[in-house]
Amino acid sequence: MVTIYDIAKQANVSAMTVSKVINNTGKISEKTRSRIKKIMEEMNYVPNSMARSLVLQETKMLSLLIPDITNPFFTTLARGAEDAAMRLGYKLLFGNSDESLTKEKEYVDMILSTRVDGVLFSAASDLSGPHLQTLRLHRIPFVLLDRAVPGHECDTVTGDSREGARKLVEHLISLGHRRIALVNGSLAVSTARDRLAGYNDALKLNDIAVDDTLLLESNYKHFEDGPLLRSMLELPDPPTAVFAGNNFLAVGLIRKLLELGVRVPEQMSVVCFDDLGASVIDPFFTVASQPAYQFGAMGIQLLVDRIKGATTPEWKKIVLPSELVVRSSSAPPPAE
């Protein structure tokens, strides 16, 4: 590889002079400057960012850790982060933890040794706490995305899950539903707890008693509780609507319902959090739509501000609203 020294030799100057030309610092005559630039082009010189990072003590790289690279919510978020990072002169190192703590730990180790300047962290669950501790211990700035981790105060960009959930459930109630099930992600994830809280809010506001038999805890990657769903449907007073904790849960749920011969929305309404992206033929779900792209973009902004110290010491907490989008997966309950 061509180095700064090769250029220097060719141009009959010192390496320092070349460095100054590259960085536009110091005093260099216009003549030498253009001569050196020409030689750099001819020799296809590209600065070695490793060497530069070593002395400057910054890599201009940020890391984005997401729990599910196949979920459109997170890929859209990733695009937002990527665009923002590029615009601010940073590269983005993606990581996909697959909702697994083990994989997440491997990524954290990698992040440390790569000496990225900061991390955008969408935690696998509350148990990610130690990983955040590790980052803090090494003084690597980070911003939590989408999911909060109790006991870890820091900059965050989250959605208003509680409010979004309330709106979804009140929408169902306004359609006439009284028996509403909740198929949720793991309660070890903050958004799942918030969505549960919003669900409870809506029921309380409308004087509907919470019935634990209608609550089902699965996980955000796949809907996994077919048997429980079945027994729920066999209840003397079965639900007429389901609120699914996220998009993939809703998809899994509907697949199961189809298998069981339950028609949506005629026999069962289904609503959920998060859109399904471009890969869906017929926007079908009534959803609380979150601005995924903004999550990423604002997260990067916050992170870079923090890295540059261009912000106040207090932790910034950005809460993005979600929008209720009514489509055809929700309808009034079947007549008795």
Added chain:
Amino acid sequence: MVTIYDIAKQANVSAMTVSKVINNTGKISEKTRSRIKKIMEEMNYVPNSMARSLVLQETKMLSLLIPDITNPFFTTLARGAEDAAMRLGYKLLFGNSDESLTKEKEYVDMILSTRVDGVLFSAASDLSGPHLQTLRLHRIPFVLLDRAVPGHECDTVTGDSREGARKLVEHLISLGHRRIALVNGSLAVSTARDRLAGYNDALKLNDIAVDDTLLLESNYKHFEDGPLLRSMLELPDPPTAVFAGNNFLAVGLIRKLLELGVRVPEQMSVVCFDDLGASVIDPFFTVASQPAYQFGAMGIQLLVDRIKGATTPEWKKIVLPSELVVRSSSAPPPAE
């Protein structure tokens, strides 16, 4: 940050001794070894991979450039690449070119300055040639994924698009269709040309004349030619089936058909390349399903072999078959 020198001082040994402990090289007594290891843990030492890369002249990082991070085909491919890379001890730097040459060039520049050990490259189009030249000039090994670039011999992992397309179209023909339209990606992309070729093969094999008015060139990200579709439908002898070049084209196409009041598959059959991933409620499309995960995994394997010189000089060309999966988007043509 804690360095190897801090550890050395604490342990009363030279930095080199610590380095040897880290890398398990040289002769170090078991006593000193464990003492140093303990100190490293206590001080939370993490090796600086920049410094290491600088001297070793390798980064243990690979780069994966994909054209559309929102497409399930590519995210699945990315997961395959990620898993394989991790398994082989490499980190993966993702890049998303968004099918744009400009963005692609930015990534190539970044790749060069980051000194990654190799690149998995899914080219935006044939016009990506110069970018490959740049990589070659700097002697960075690369493997082309999914899309070939004419005039650039190298290791590749591609799908058998031609054969897959033929199977899809012959499936339609076997259902009784004779007027079959092709809604394709840009012909500047090799897969689109191969799929066109497969389409032609199928027609020829079945003595059906190719009709240019049934050919529509769009792009793989979104279906964009509503007007042309409309006029195609108003032909005296309109198509009864459409072969879409990829999953997103099929989705866009069906949305348009729904708008126009054309029912699928009753009035129009639709088949396409590539699955739609987990985000789809009801697997609906008849597709040529490609092993996306394998694309990524085998690409990494090929790349690492090439980097390590553990392969013969000839270019390896892996062609993965696709599988015809018949579902409900295809049916016999409507009766006259």
Added chain:
DNA sequence: TCAATTAAGTTTATCGATAACCCCAATCTA
């Protein structure tokens, strides 16, 4: 028993780039 090994470390140079400081001649200034 004495040279030859070996075990266990240490010293020095290096990767590529940059910060901080130094140097010299030309120009300016009072």
Added chain:
DNA sequence: TAGATTGGGGTTATCGATAAACTTAATTGA
């Protein structure tokens, strides 16, 4: 016209880790 300034550049040390060569003391072998 002597001293100060400045334009244009060079020297040296440094970032953190490692390879290669070098020390020493202990052990081995014939």
